[in-house]
Amino acid sequence: MALQITESCVNCWACVDVCPNDAIYEDKPHFLIDDGKCTECLGDHSVPQCAAICPIEMAIVDELGAFLNPPGSLTGIPIEKLKQFGLWKDAA
Amino acid sequence: MELPVISNSAPAAEGGGCASSGCGTAPDALGHLPDHIRAKVQDHPCYSEEAHHYFARMHVAVAPACNIQCNYCNRKYDCSNESRPGVVSEVLTPKQAINKVLAVAAEIPQMTVLGIAGPGDPLANPARTFETFEELSARAPDIKLCVSTNGLNLPMYVDRIAQHNIDHVTITINCVDPEVGAKIYPWIFWENKRIFGVEGARILIEQQQLGLQMLTDRGILVKVNSVLIPGVNDEHLKEVSKIVKAKGAFLHNVMPLIAEAEHGTYYGIMEQPEPTPEMLQDLQDACAGDMAMMRHCRQCRADAVGLLGEDRGDEFTMDKIDVMEVDYEAAMVRRKVVHDEIIEKLDAKRGIVNPKAEELGIPADARPVLMAVAGKNGVVAEHFGHAKEFLIYEASPEGVRFMSHRKTELYCGGMDSCGDGDVAEAGATESLLDRNIRVLEGCEVVLCSKVGYEPWAKLEAAGIAPNGEHAMEPIEEAVMAVYKEIAATGKLSPAAETLKVA
Numbered sequence: 108m109a110l111q112i113t114e115s116c117v118n119c120w121a122c123v124d125v126c127p128n129d130a131i132y133e134d135k136p137h138f139l140i141d142d143g144k145c146t147e148c149l150g151d152h153s154v155p156q157c158a159a160i161c162p163i164e165m166a167i168v169d170e171l172g173a174f175l176n177p178p179g180s181l182t183g184i185p186i187e188k189l190k191q192f193g194l195w196k197d198a199a
Numbered sequence: 200m201e202l203p204v205i206s207n208s209a210p211a212a213e214g215g216g217c218a219s220s221g222c223g224t225a226p227d228a229l230g231h232l233p234d235h236i237r238a239k240v241q242d243h244p245c246y247s248e249e250a251h252h253y254f255a256r257m258h259v260a261v262a263p264a265c266n267i268q269c270n271y272c273n274r275k276y277d278c279s280n281e282s283r284p285g286v287v288s289e290v291l292t293p294k295q296a297i298n299k300v301l302a303v304a305a306e307i308p309q310m311t312v313l314g315i316a317g318p319g320d321p322l323a324n325p326a327r328t329f330e331t332f333e334e335l336s337a338r339a340p341d342i343k344l345c346v347s348t349n350g351l352n353l354p355m356y357v358d359r360i361a362q363h364n365i366d367h368v369t370i371t372i373n374c375v376d377p378e379v380g381a382k383i384y385p386w387i388f389w390e391n392k393r394i395f396g397v398e399g400a401r402i403l404i405e406q407q408q409l410g411l412q413m414l415t416d417r418g419i420l421v422k423v424n425s426v427l428i429p430g431v432n433d434e435h436l437k438e439v440s441k442i443v444k445a446k447g448a449f450l451h452n453v454m455p456l457i458a459e460a461e462h463g464t465y466y467g468i469m470e471q472p473e474p475t476p477e478m479l480q481d482l483q484d485a486c487a488g489d490m491a492m493m494r495h496c497r498q499c500r501a502d503a504v505g506l507l508g509e510d511r512g513d514e515f516t517m518d519k520i521d522v523m524e525v526d527y528e529a530a531m532v533r534r535k536v537v538h539d540e541i542i543e544k545l546d547a548k549r550g551i552v553n554p555k556a557e558e559l560g561i562p563a564d565a566r567p568v569l570m571a572v573a574g575k576n577g578v579v580a581e582h583f584g585h586a587k588e589f590l591i592y593e594a595s596p597e598g599v600r601f602m603s604h605r606k607t608e609l610y611c612g613g614m615d616s617c618g619d620g621d622v623a624e625a626g627a628t629e630s631l632l633d634r635n636i637r638v639l640e641g642c643e644v645v646l647c648s649k650v651g652y653e654p655w656a657k658l659e660a661a662g663i664a665p666n667g668e669h670a671m672e673p674i675e676e677a678v679m680a681v682y683k684e685i686a687a688t689g690k691l692s693p694a695a696e697t698l699k700v701a
Contacts, residue, residue, distance in 0.1 A: 117275050118290070119319060121264035124326075125391075152391050160388040162265060162274040181268060182465045183385050192460070192468060 122157035265319035353410025415447030
């Protein structure tokens with residue numbers, strides 16, 4: 108059970124600092140999650156910390172590839188606008 | 200401790216008032232301050248309008264993480280062609296940042312201030328931010344340290360800020376009402392959760408206000424930045440200004456919203472209007488009754504280097520710094536000589552009382568005139584076509600005061616130069632000359648070192664008198680000289696129409 112970082116990541120370091128398991132490491136082209144260390148924060152926090160601070164929609168997915176922060180969920184930009192500007196995806 | 204606030208009130212008749220330089224943070228305004236505070240700001244370009252002509256600052260981008268979302272920000276921040284807050288070319292480690300600061304300080308001796316301003320929130324990156332400050336306060340004690348924050352984590356770090364001798368802090372406060380805040384901040388990260396809407400804004404505002412009070416209680420100078428967002432917080436900012444003044448903030452910097460669709464921000468995509476220069480000026484004037492206003496902010500990048508309004512970051516990329524050898528002990532000796540010279544010059548200038556308008560033959564009821572100046576280092580210096588920005592001055596019987604600056608270039612060259620075509624098309628059709636003339640709306644004269652034939656004709660047609668007669672003269676003197684010339688033509692009497700050609 109582990110989360111993953113997608114190519115949408117902008118390398119802002121926010122998740123690295125809040126991960127209780129030190130599971131996130133710097134890599135190219137973007138940060139990655141060590142699936143041996145990630146617990147999805149079970150037992151530490153009520154929500155996965157990386158997904159709770161990540162400012163970028165679609166950057167963190169679960170094992171099924173579902174976005175923890177789907178398009179529009181953080182910015183409030185309506186889906187039709189996201190589609191118009193090429194900022195919308197329905198799956199990773 | 201109670202900090203004095205610079206008065207922005209109209210100058211007393213015999214004091215020279217705003218005549219000698221820009222208003223608000225002008226040298227005479229600083230003159231009201233106790234010496235220990237004046238000494239803190241006289242060489243800080245972001246706190247003193249006068250200092251920004253002579254002293255430079257730099258930001259190091261060691262703070263990429265953020266703990267809130269603002270609707271005017273997009274966290275995709277690596278575009279090298281843009282100049283606006285939150286944008287940087289490369290994020291640095293604290294070690295790289297320290298090397299960069301020492302190299303720049305040795306190379307640009309008038310660089311007096313090192314700020315950490317992002318590209319995220321410095322206090323959401325406490326380890327990287329404080330490591331940088333700690334090392335620099337030991338190795339480069341002649342550099343002033345400052346930090347700029349959204350305020351959410353401020354209360355928990357106030358003591359560390361005080362401990363590292365950081366005596367200038369900027370807090371961005373856009374509202375004091377959570378209902379307004381919810382329209383600006385979609386969410387914050389607080390106590391291990393993402394908190395949306397009014398509740399998130401309420402916590403942010405609480406922490407900002409608490410942090411502001413804790414800083415001023417410790418004698419740390421606080422500047423408050425606010426982004427003017429038409430229809431969202433424009434009227435509200437007048438209340439913000441009153442409240443932050445009451446809590447001891449030293450200076451209020453109201454900046455215009457930047458909202459372009461190609462930046463991919465919420466406001467850009469949702470077509471939130473930006474304020475016009477007139478709206479900004481009106482609001483700054485309305486707040487000025489309560490608070491000293493900063494009008495010379497250039498809304499710079501989180502990795503800017505140089506004087507405000509210029510960016511020498513390209514000279515100091517990490518690959519270039521890695522091969523520079525810096526003897527900082529020797530550099531400090533050179534830097535002190537340069538700083539002392541500038542301060543001496545400013546002190547001498549402070550003693551000069553400029554002639555009063557009536558002595559120059561300007562009637563007391565003459566109407567004020569806005570003039571645009573293509574200036575650099577305090578003098579009329581630039582060719583009209585080369586000016587990247589115009590400084591806007593108001594001449595009136597009270598004297599000359601700096602009002603604002605207006606950029607002539609687009610903030611971003613559009614998606615082609617960004618190398619990233621996934622957002623909007625930049626549909627610019629207007630010629631650069633037409634655009635620059637439009638930028639000067641409201642001004643009756645433009646002073647520059649030279650003006651070409653084509654722009655000359657177009658400027659005249661637009662009702663703006665081009666003037667190339669005062670090249671290399673100090674700006675305030677040149678503006679007053681032109682105002683006097685206009686007065687002599689009788690075009691300044693209250694009933695006279697706007698002049699077409701001076």
